[in-house]
């Protein structure tokens with residue numbers, strides 16, 4: 001055992017395991033996450049997809065998917081405030097620890113319960129809708145277990161704080177400084193080692209999720225579908241003639257002499273274009 005000074009006056013003992021878990025593992029995780037994403041992008045772009053099952057079932061999906069995704073967005077925002085913004089900053093703007101804690105538990109609790117409700121519904125739908133279950137691979141099942149684990153253990157840390165009240169652990173003095181210290185490559189292992197087991201478990205399962213991320217359907221989260229906002233409509237079927245008998249589509253554009261907007265001109269086939277002349 002090593003004895004390191006976590007804070008002036010308080011010595012926290014850290015073991016070799018602490019060094020591996022909180023000093024080495026986070027960097028291994030980042031290397032696998034980034035390297036895995038690059039590898040997947042290079043070698044499996046066609047597989048870079050959610051493998052959507054909306055075609056098989058949409059009634060439950062319409063409720064479960066937004067519940068899960070919007071809940072998770074709120075959870076991510078909560079992680080940002082809790083882990084990235086130092087306690088000294090919120091205190092400097094006059095926010096008491098009690099006020100911060102109350103809001104974190106209220107908003108974090110609602111977001112966490114929403115996310116958990118969403119994932120439970122998604123898994124229920126996957127298990128009970130025949131074609132969706134048939135399309136579920138071993139890889140998907142592993143991913144669901146780790147994802148649900150991260151959510152359940154995260155919610156456990158939050159609910160424990162609610163029940164422990166003012167005796168609850170203040171993770172902004174342990175987990176959060178450790179998290180920030182990783183970015184300057186000086187991991188504050190002693191700070192993280194001082195956090196309770198529930199936080200250790202949640203963080204480890206969270207890191208496991210990031211490790212498997214590039215190799216699962218979760219890669220879709222790294223796709224920003226901005227082109228959807230600006231791309232032209234996709235016409236699956238169109239008539240060749242308007243109601244008044246004039247040629248539609250590419251032919252009309254050609255005869256009017258007006259240049260079509262880039263990306264908006266009708267796409268013809270050689271057959272149709274020859275017929276239209």
Ligand code: HEM
Nearest residue numbers: 075078104108112150151154155157158171175203206207
């Ligand atoms: C690996 C890095 C992670 C760290 C250091 C971390 C840390 C924390 C901490 C300190 C809390 C307690 C917040 C509070 O009580 O106010 C928490 C809660 C939570 N975490 Fe994480 N977390 C990590 C990853 C994840 C991941 C990957 C997920 C899910 C995909 C997740 C889901 C949750 C949920 C659902 C809660 C409870 C609701 C909430 O307070 O927002 N966490 N996490």
